[in-house]
Structure formats: C-alpha cells, structure tokens
Amino acid sequence: MIPVLLILIPLLTGLLSFLIKEEKTVKGWALLTSLVTLVVAVTGCWFYPAAQLTYTTSWLPGLGADFAVGMDGMGKMLCLLTAISFPVVFVATQKNTYKNAGRFYGLMLLTQAGLTGVFLAQDALLFYFFWELALIPVYFLCSIWGGEKRIAVTFKFFVYTFLGSLLMLAGILFVYFHTADQSFAIKSFYQVKLSGAQQGLAFWLFFLAFAIKMPVFPFHTWQPDAYEQSPTAVTMILSGVMVKMGVFALVRWLLPVFPQAASDSAHVIIILSVIGMLYASLIAIRQDDLKRLIAYSSIAHIGLMCAAVFANNKTGMEGVMIQMFNHGVNVIGLWIVADAIEQQLGTRKFSELGGLAQKAPALAILLMVMALANIALPLTNAFIGEFLMFNGLFQYNVWIAAVACISIILAAVYTLNMVQKIFYGNTVPATANATDINQNVQFTLVLLALLVIVLGVYPQPIISLTTDTVHAILK
C-alpha cells in the first residue's frame, strides 16, 4: 500500500487545498501533509519488506493496462527525493505570499502526486499518464504566479514537452503491439523482441521525450527561460525533481527495452551530452542573472548524467543514482539562496550586488557549502556522484571523458565567480541595508548543508538503496 499512499496523499490533500481560503492555514496544511508523505516515504524506503512495496489492480483490462505501482531501489530513492523536496520548499518559501494561496499549494501537491506516480509506475500507459499529469499543474503554476514573460515562456515549455510526450506515446503504442501478450506491463516491455530497425525507431521516439525533459543539448532552449520566469518554489521542484524524470526514464524505460538501439546510439548521445555540458558551462560563465546561471549549471550537470547513463557500466550507473539525489539537494539549496536574495534585495543581477557577506554571514557560509557542492569538491555529496560518473565515462571512452572533465573546471569558474560577485567586495546600494536570512531559510539551508556533508562523507545509504536497480539494468 505504501506506493499507493505516496500518490494518494498528495493527490487528495492537493484537491482539498483548493477549498482552503486562508493563506496561513493552507501553508500549514501543505507542510503538514508533505511531512506525512515524507514519513510514509521513509517507512517505505527502509522499514518495509520489498514484497509489500508493489500494488497492482486492474485498470483497463481490455487494453492490457493495469494500475501497477511499485518501488524498486531507484523508485525509492527518487520518491525520497520528492518527499524531502516538497516540505523543504514549503518551509523555505513560507514567507513568500501568493495570490490565491489555496490554488498554489493545491497545484504544488498535485505536481507531487504526478511526479511520484512517474517514479512508481510499473505500467507503460500509467507511466505516460503520470508523465503528462505532472506537467499540467506545473503549467498553471508557472503561468499564473510566474514573472513578467511567464505566459509565452511557459507555453513554449509546455508545447515542447507535450510534443515530446506525444511522440513517446506513439513509441509506447509501437512497442505495445509488439509485446508477446499485448500488455503495457513493464515486464512485457522488458521482454519485447524488436528487430534492429524497429528498436531504432521506437528508441528515438522515446528518447526525444526524455531529452526534452532533462534537457539535453540541443533540446534545452525552453529551460533557462522557464526557470527564470517560474515562481522560485516551482523552479526548485522543476530543477530539483522534475528534470530527474528524464534521467529516471532513460534508466527505467529506455535502456532495458531497447538495449541494442541504446548501445548503437550511445556514441551520438554521449557526444551531444558532452557538447551540452561545455556549452552550458560556457554560457553560465557569461550570465549576469543568478537564476539563469543556476539554470545553465543545471543543464551541464544533467548532461553529465545523461552521458553516464549511456556509458552503460556499473560505475557510471551508480554515479547517476547518487547524483540524481544529490543534484536535487544541491540545486534546491542554490535556488533557496537565490530566492532569499531576490526576496530581500529585489534583484538577481550580479552587477547590482556585492559585499553581501558582511551583512549576511550565515547566508554566505551556507551558500559556500552549496557552491562547493555544485563544483563537486571532495567531501561534498556531489563529488562521489560526479567522480563515479566520470569514471564510468572514462571506461567508455578516454577522450570523451577528458573533454567532459573540462566542465569541472568551468563549473568552478562560474560558481566561484558568482560567490565572489554577490558576497565579496564592497557593499553596493542594493546590499547596504541588507539583513541576514530569516529562520525558515536558515533552517532549510542548514538541513540541506548537513545532507551535503553527510552524504559526501558517507554516501552508502543511497548506494545500497539503489544497488538492485543498477544490477537489474546492467544484467
């Protein structure tokens, strides 16, 4: 029942939130329910026998589609990430005010339900359902509460991903009619026998959808704008959790169903990913806007994950698993900092900031931890993941790995540059009267910083949580 609860709790509480008028009440309500979900997720991850973590019931018997959900290692890890992210986001943005807060939090919780469903679905049609359902509330969230250019930007994001999803639907149907028992069950998909050309066709249909979602170069154009224009709470979820949908789907649906096509296309995709990493890093260096910088840095990190998935070896895959979790933690941390700065100072431009460390020492220290994690310095959580991924890429091809490694240096350049421009030097008019961050932000950042360091020193919990998936995929 655990997986069902993980979807149902946010779904039902989200629908209820629409009815709550009082802003304070709805904030408390959303936080409370997301904490309940977190408790359920933790219980499911560590304190429950694996046999009880699946649930199947008939949904569309005529079509061979079931409501089948289940938690394997990767599913557990991503559900945990989702369940942690939402309360953290709610606490960190507690002080932000929204018009029609009931709707805002309702849509947020619906997003959570959709995301969790994607990670848990064990049936291709159900997976597609949740894949789209996660998108719709986000579309409304960004378009209603976003920045100035929100409508056009969100629309681009929506049409882009919708196109990808529809192509994936065609791909799902294509595979479905080739399964032995005409079923959408993940097992039937894993056992489907396709010729080389058929695999190639279906592979690219799926891959386009995932590539747009992650996003991988050259399908990334929607992303910086969308991150910049969305309300920060949504951006945190978008970049912390939602992009993981793409990486997750590669591992869950693409590699096992089309092993031949995946290894045939690996070279092209890895090269694209590496180009994307360098390209995004270079652009990040030139950014003057904090949000856009984080957005491009996120593209670079996701590019590495995509490349490591297609390297298709144990080290790389383990790295991807760890990094999916850690990138979520780190990037949410960075967004919290960005939000704290913007809320207080009213600007995100480096050119208008400086010397903030004198005024807000706590923020400076906490940001530094997050920044170091973004560079993947040893002792931070990202180091282990990136190290394993580069290692995996190295085993695949030395030259590609060498080129990809440049992105580490570039990451240091833009991240440290950002820290320097915002926090050091003399105070400027915008920061002259700045005060330190409020308790909520401080609390969440400390929590995330602790996670960064603990998982940096002792990543074993995540590794052991996801071993079964890694083994199953590489078998």
Added chain:
Amino acid sequence: MNAIILSALLGVVMMFSGIIIKEKSALKYIAAAGLLLLLIANLMHTYGIYQVRIDTHGLLDFQKFGLFFNSIVFAATLVYVLLSGKDIENTGLNVAEYFALIFFVLCGASILSAYNGLLMLFLGIEILSIPLYILTGADKRNMKSNEAALKYFLMGSFSTGIMLMGIALVYGATGSFGMTPPPVNPVTGLYQGSFLEVAGLLLLFVSMAFKVSAAPFHFWTPDVYDGAPSVFTSFMATIVKAAGFIAFIRLFAGHTTILGPTWKIILSFVIIATLLIGNITAVFQQSVKRMLAYSSIAQAGFMLFALYSNNDLTQEGILLYTVAYSLATIGIFAVLIKMKDYTYDGFNGLAKKQPVLAFGATVCLLSLAGIPSTAGFFAKYYMLAATIKEGGAFWLVIVAVLFAAVSAYYYFRVIQAMYFKDGDAETHGPISNGFKYALLLLSALIVLVGIMPSVVLNWLYF
C-alpha cells in the same frame, strides 16, 4: 426501430406543443423528457426488452454497435439540451420548431446507424441535413446566419447530388442497393469491382467526406459554423458530425477492398490534408468560435483514422471518440454562447469573474487537446492504436501526433486568456446556478471517462 419511430413522433409532438403550450420555457423540459424517453426506448431495443418490429426487407439492420451509438447520441443531445436549452430559447421566436427539428435530426442519425442499403443511406443523410439547413438560418434577422444557411444548403445539395450519382453508378454496376461486396475472383483472389462501381464508390466517398467536413471538401465548414447561431453550431459540430462518421464507416467497412491499395493512398491524403488544414488554420484564428470550427475539421482528421483501420479497436474507438468529442464540444460551446465577445480577448480574465465557467471550459479544452485523464486522451489513443494495429501506417500516426501537438497551441490560448490574462470577460447576463452545476457535472463526466473509459466501453460487451 424504436428510436427511428419515436424520434419522428416526438418531432411532430414538439411541433404541435408549440401551439398548445404558450409558456416558452416549458418547451425545453418537454424536449428533455422526450429525449429521456427516446434513450429509454433505444436501450429497451438494445437489451431486447421490447422493440417495434416492422419488416423493412433488409433495408435496415440493427446491430448492437449502431444501437449503442444511438444511445450515445441521445444522451449527448440530452446533455446539450440541459446545458444550452436556455440559449435555444433565446435564438428566436419559434422555439418549439427548433426542438422539433432537433428530433428530426436524431431520426436521421438513427437511420444512419442502422442503414443496410444505399437508398436508406440517402434517406438518412437527407433527413439529417434538411432540418440543419433550417437551424443554421434560425436567427433570421442576422445576415450572417442567413448567409450561412444559404451556403450550407447550396453546398449540401451539391454533395447530395454527387451522392445520388454515386449511388446510381453503384446500382448500375451491381444491380442492387445492397452493401455486400462483390464476389471474389477465384483465380486472382481479388474482388472484381467494375469501373462503374469504383467510380460510384469514389463519388460516394467525396460526398461523405463533404458531410463530415474532411479536406479538401471542408470549405463550407468555417463559414457555416461561424454564421449559424452558436447553440446550433454546437449541435452540428458534435452529434451531426458523429452521425456522419458512423454512416461513413458503415458504408466503407466492407467496400474498401474493391478500391484496392489506392484506397489507403486516397484516405491517407485526405487524413493528412484534413489534419493540416484544420490545425494550421485554427492557429491563426482570432475568434474562438471560428477556431472551434477549424478545430472540428482537425478532429475530423483524427476520426478519419477509424476508416483507415478495420478492427475491434476501431469500433470501440469511434464510439469513445463520439462520446469524448461531443461532451467536450458541447461544453465549450455552452460556455462560448454565454460570452459577449467571441474573440480570444473576450475570454481575458474569465477565471476571476466566473471561476466555474472557466474551469468547465478548461476541462473541455484539455479533453479536446487529448491530455491524459480526460476523455479526449483515450479517444485519440484508440484511433492511433487501431491504426498501428492495422500495420503499415506508423508514419501516419507520427504525423497525427505532430498535429495533436499543434492543436494544443490553439486550445491552450483560450486557457491562457481565461486564467493568465487580466481582463474583463463579459457574459450575457448572470449565469444561473443550474448551468454551473450542469457544467461541473459534465466536467466530472469527462474526467471519469478519461480515467475509466471502460465505463463507456463495457456496455459494448455484455
């Protein structure tokens, strides 16, 4: 037979009730009650409880599929009358006649779902069309409505002429109005369609394509849909179009083999042209009503897939498509009628002023766009799945999918206007609570079918 007789009778009853009953607002309740009666009578036939038996010498053939289609059409009309009954009243003076004409259209629809000979096809199409010409011109003081009615009538009679010519050629070739395909040549294994028969079938194809507004025979659609009183556009775009499709499918289900491989080429061309013209032109519209007219062409493109494939999924699919598309279109038109300004800007800020209307319209638009968890998703799903199952046309599915993405563009523009833009969306007078509840109920139904389509489809297999 129950449905055909009763709908014709009810039409006559409605006509006379206009003379007897002076209270205009009572008429829509009589019509609703009549529709309920019609639905029950049809269900009785479907489940074999009672049916009027008249020997038609094989001209009509009642199958579960057709009867079930009737039920869907009657139920959809009931929803339509409940939602938009008030607006039918407001169209003009002769309210009773409008309802009577609607019943005659239903009579035509129930013939089209059961015809078993080209003669009955012709009768069905005419009974369906002639009341529509009148309804299109119902708003007789409005130039646009008159223009639309005349255009519709001229174009409609033209296509009827083509249909008659087709029927004549087929009759000439085979010596019967029957629908049985000609015998197979024992040597070659091919059907021996004579030139006359092939030519006749092609003419029939053209006239049917006209009726369902498939490109390149769609030119009448935008003008007629735009000019007709909105409340009747809604009826035309849903129930009438669905009936056209059922006739189309019945006609060609057995005959495609005569046309050989050329059939699929012709059909692919028509499907792509319909999707292309419908979707691309809809993108550039400034009026929501006109956009919906083009979108109905685009949706017809999807429904044409039901002709492309001929398997179990096709039958289920076209029924589900009828349900999904009718519900959503009736809903969105019901909201549209309430608006003062039909342009996109006229919808600006509707979510603030009329949250229920905006919500209902959003669910309908999401369904039209085919977003999962709305009925429209499974409608499109079935059409695509049936085509893939048929094999050999995966490229056509990809094309359709690309156009479905395009369609999201213009449907979501309305959602954007309602929710994200500031404005002062004005409605005609206050919105009654009954309408709001009906709209919410409709939205719930759309979502229910979208999550559990078996609710509809299980009826097929009892």
